[in-house]
Amino acid sequence: xxxxxxxxxxxxxxxxxxxxxxxxxxxxxxxxxxxxxxxxxxxxxxxxxxxxxxxxxxxxxxxxxxxxxxxxxxxxxxxxxxxxxxxxxxxxxxxxxxxxxxxxxxxxxxxxxxxxxxxxxxxxxxxxxxxxxxxxxxxxxxxxxxxxxxxxxxxxxxxxxxxxxxxxxxxxxxxxxxxxxxxxxxxxxxxxxxxxxxxxxxxxxxxxxxxxxxxxxxxxxxxxxxxxxxxxxxxxxxxxxxxxxxxxxxxxxxxxxxxxxxxxxxxxxxxxxxxxxxxxxxxxxxxxxxxxxxxxxxxxxxxxxxxxxxxxxxxxxxxxxxxxxxxxxxxxxxxxxxxxxxxxxxxxxxxxxxxxxxxxxxxxxxxxxxxxxxxxxxxxxxxxxxxxxxxxxxxxxxxxxxxxxxxxxxxxxxxxxxxxxxxxxxxxxxxxxxxxxxxxxxxxxxxxxxxxxxxxxxxxxxxxxxxxxxxxxxxxxxxxxxxxxxxxxxxxxxxxxxxxxxxxxxxxxxxxxxxxxxxxxxxxxxxxxxxxxxxxxxxxxxxxxxxxxxxxxxxxxxxxxxxxxxxxxxxxxxxxxxxxxxxx
Numbered sequence: 001x002x003x004x005x006x007x008x009x010x011x012x013x014x015x016x017x018x019x020x021x022x023x024x025x026x027x028x029x030x031x032x033x034x035x036x037x038x039x040x041x042x043x044x045x046x047x048x049x050x051x052x053x054x055x056x057x058x059x060x061x062x063x064x065x066x067x068x069x070x071x072x073x074x075x076x077x078x079x080x081x082x083x084x085x086x087x088x089x090x091x092x093x094x095x096x097x098x099x100x101x102x103x104x105x106x107x108x109x110x111x112x113x114x115x116x117x118x119x120x121x122x123x124x125x126x127x128x129x130x131x132x133x134x135x136x137x138x139x140x141x142x143x144x145x146x147x148x149x150x151x152x153x154x155x156x157x158x159x160x161x162x163x164x165x166x167x168x169x170x171x172x173x174x175x176x177x178x179x180x181x182x183x184x185x186x187x188x189x190x191x192x193x194x195x196x197x198x199x200x201x202x203x204x205x206x207x208x209x210x211x212x213x214x215x216x217x218x219x220x221x222x223x224x225x226x227x228x229x230x231x232x233x234x235x236x237x238x239x240x241x242x243x244x245x246x247x248x249x250x251x252x253x254x255x256x257x258x259x260x261x262x263x264x265x266x267x268x269x270x271x272x273x274x275x276x277x278x279x280x281x282x283x284x285x286x287x288x289x290x291x292x293x294x295x296x297x298x299x300x301x302x303x304x305x306x307x308x309x310x311x312x313x314x315x316x317x318x319x320x321x322x323x324x325x326x327x328x329x330x331x332x333x334x335x336x337x338x339x340x341x342x343x344x345x346x347x348x349x350x351x352x353x354x355x356x357x358x359x360x361x362x363x364x365x366x367x368x369x370x371x372x373x374x375x376x377x378x379x380x381x382x383x384x385x386x387x388x389x390x391x392x393x394x395x396x397x398x399x400x401x402x403x404x405x406x407x408x409x410x411x412x413x414x415x416x417x418x419x420x421x422x423x424x425x426x427x428x429x430x431x432x433x434x435x436x437x438x439x440x441x442x443x444x445x446x447x448x449x450x451x452x453x454x455x456x457x458x459x460x461x462x463x464x465x466x467x468x469x470x471x472x473x474x475x476x477x478x479x480x481x482x483x484x485x486x487x488x489x490x491x492x493x494x495x496x497x498x499x500x501x502x503x504x505x506x507x508x509x510x511x512x513x514x515x516x517x518x519x520x521x522x523x524x525x526x527x528x529x530x531x532x533x534x535x536x537x538x539x540x541x542x543x544x545x546x547x548x549x550x551x552x553x554x555x556x557x558x559x560x561x562x563x564x565x566x567x568x569x570x571x572x573x574x575x576x577x578x579x580x581x582x583x584x
Contacts, residue, residue, distance in 0.1 A: 029084065029091050046085035050077045053084065069280060071096040071314060074306055076280070076323045078425075078461060079538055086538040096314055109134060126374065128158035128272040132291045159374040161275065239267040240371035240383055246498035253355040255364045259390045262288055262295040272374050273298065280305040280312055280323065281332070281450070282376055285391065298368070300386035303376050304332045304450070311376040324424040326454030326504070333367055333387035334499045339421060339449035340365040340389075341497060342490050346481055349489060359481060360417035361445050365389040367498070392432060392445045399428035403467035410444040411469035412478055415462070415526035417446060419533060420485065422512040424459040425451035431464075455504035457512075457545050462530045470527040474520055482520040487513040507561070511568055515544060518572060522580055532579070543579075547571050 029044050044053055054068045070077040072095045077087050089095070109116065109130070131147050149156045241264045243252065263286045267273075271287035282303025286296040302309040306317040307329050317329045327335075343358030344350050350358075371383040398406065418426045430448035435441065451459075464470055474482070487510040494501055501509070512533070519529040532543040541549070551567040 029089060029093075044084060046089070047083050049081055049083050050087075051080035054080075071280065071305075071323065074315065074317055074321065074323065075325070078427075078459070082538040096312075125162055125274055126158060126272060127156045127160045127162075128374070129274065129291075130162075131158065132271075158272065161277070238373060239264075240369060241267060242369045244367040244369055244385065244498075247496060250497065252366070253364070255355055255390065256366050259296050259364060259388065260366075260368070263298075263388065265289045266291070266295060267372065273372055275311065275374070275376075279448075280310075280314060281307075282309070282311045284375065286388075294391040296391050297389045298370055298386055299333060299336065299389075299450070300370070300375060300384035301330045301333045302384060303386075304329055309376050309378060322451065324451040324454060325458040326456035326508075327424065327451050332450030333385065335452050336387040336389060336449050337365050337367055337497070338494055338499060339417070339446075339452055341493055342421065343417060344485075346477070348484075349486075349493070360413040361443060362417070362449070363390040363392050363445065363447065389447070392434060392447070394432035394434050394445060396433055397429050398431040398433060398444065398463075401433065403428075403464075403469070405442070406444060406467065406469060407442055408469040408472055409475065409478075410442065411464055411467055412472075412474055412526060414444055414446050415464055415470060415530065416478065416482060416516065418452075418462055418464075419516045419526070419529055420509075420513055421449070421452035422454060422457060422460055422508050422533065423449065423452045424454050424461060425449075426461060427463045453501070453505045453509055455502065455508065457508065457533060457542060457548070458535070460533045460535070460542065462534060465527060465530040465534060470530065471525055473523055473525050479520045482517055485513055485517065503561075507565075510565055511544070511548065514565070514569060515572060518576055522576060524576075524580075528579070528583065543575065547575055 029046055030041055042056070044056075050070060054070070057068065072087060072089050072093055075087065077084075077089075127149050131149065134147070241260060243256070243260055245252075266286060266288045269289040269291070271289065271291040273284035273286055276283040276285060276297075282300055284298045284300075285294045286298055287293065288295045300309070301307065303311055305312070305323045306314050308316065320328050320330075322329050322332070340358065340362045341350070343360050343362040345356035346359055350356065365387055367385065368388040369383050369385055370388070371381070373381050375381070375384055403411075414426070414431060417423070425448065426446075430446065432445040432447060434443045434445050436443045454460075490509060490513070491501055491506050515532060516529060519532070535542045535545075547568060550571050551564060554571075555564050555567050
């Protein structure tokens with residue numbers, strides 16, 4: 001896990017740090033780089049690429065951070081080869097910079113009784129985690145509540161992040177444990193208070209799903225049975241975790257139930273959620289009861305990029321649109337779950353839920369209600385709604401390794417998922433590298449689907465488009481899987497699980513599925529289909545956008561959706577035949 005810091009580029013009155021010589025006055029743009037509270041002006045050209053600006057920031061005054069994200073006017077400047085002018089960046093604009101820094105920080109801990117400990121802690125960890133490390137090092141400090149941690153003469157709260165305290169990669173953080181704690185045994189919790197779906201209860205009575213009147217005591221063994229359970233918040237606990245069930249016919253698979261159970265037990269044992277310092281939204285790694293193993297990742301909708309409680313300092317969205325064109329702030333959790341639901345296993349649709357691994361391997365994901373004090377609460381702490389996704393063991397992401405090492409069939413699975421869902425945020429950093437089977441075969445694990453199924457095709461991006469595997473044809477079994485896809489069935493599945501897709505998003509799914517099926521039928525490679533969906537330059541529409549626009553210009557204003565889609569299909573057939581002839 002790596003860490004990040006937000007640097008807002010805000011206008012101030014001072015001389016530029018970089019001379020404006022060799023810059024034409026009509027093109028130069030003055031922006032302001034703010035890192036850890038210090039602000040420095042930066043002169044750039046409107047014709048500078050996003051990548052070149054990042055490189056200048058990277059090398060300026062020895063500040064090195066290779067993996068950066070720039071946000072301007074509520075839109076991520078994601079295309080590295082595009083220029084600032086194409087994104088509408090002008091003199092005086094406010095930009096926000098997300099930087100990933102060093103992963104580990106060395107921490108020295110000195111106690112009042114003279115003991116010393118040294119840890120290497122991820123910057124995304126917090127003070128509470130350091131307390132847990134101390135407790136595991138010495139039985140004298142088991143009682144975490146009796147510990148007070150001080151840095152530079154100031155008392156630190158448990159939720160303070162190491163990255164917030166220490167701003168330099170080579171600095172050593174000195175902590176003082178004020179109170180020696182007594183060893184205190186932790187009581188073993190034998191029972192869980194549960195709400196159970198009525199149709200699965202032995203008495204067969206007609207209860208409401210998740211209703212407060214349906215409560216019974218079950219021991220830990222009973223919890224593992226095939227009941228759909230919703231954890232309730234006991235009055236004396238400082239956390240809450242409940243799956244959000246909108247349809248009593250939904251039967252949670254065991255992997256979802258186990259994920260919720262393990263996460264809940266971890267919270268109950270005192271394992272604090274750890275906020276990830278990577279990305280542009282709030283994401284929390286949830287630990288098991290040992291405090292050593294990640295079991296899930298929680299993403300609250302109110303901490304999404306440009307949402308009200310976003311912890312990265314990004315501005316609020318003025319019109320509700322997200323960082324990617326055609327997405328809405330607050331809908332990321334639904335899209336995360338949608339990617340899991342629509343990643344059907346080979347050989348059949350998953351309805352309503354199933355335990356089989358999806359074709360592309362999207363981790364199990366579900367909407368939950370969750371409460372914990374470490375979440376970002378500018379005001380009073382409140383219960384949050386968000387997505388809970390199973391944490392997948394991995395050896396890093398695809399950006400840490402060259403693409404030549406990735407199995408072709410794994411890349412093709414990702415491509416099918418992304419084309420079908422019109423993913424607007426597929427980069428190498430959100431594809432994890434995993435191992436599977438006795439021989440340790442490499443598998444690719446797609447995560448972060450908060451920008452799939454957008455209303456438009458404007459921001460579609462696929463990093464795998466430039467990998468050599470994308471130029472190889474699909475295998476017969478992949479083509480058979482593609483033939484089995486049904487956009488109408490997919491829309492019905494999402495509605496069954498509580499997301500009645502906006503009309504424009506449903507249209508995107510129908511058209512992208514249509515393109516995938518027609519392209520596969522013509523033996524098009526992932527590269528060929530992906531090139532139809534992705535823009536070559538920021539301001540030139542993609543081929544699929546041209547098809548949609550031509551269809552919109554051809555049909556009458558009051559035409560039905562079926563009539564519109566039929567027109568799209570005819571136009572698509574014609575354009576694909578033209579492309580096929582050019583490729584032959």
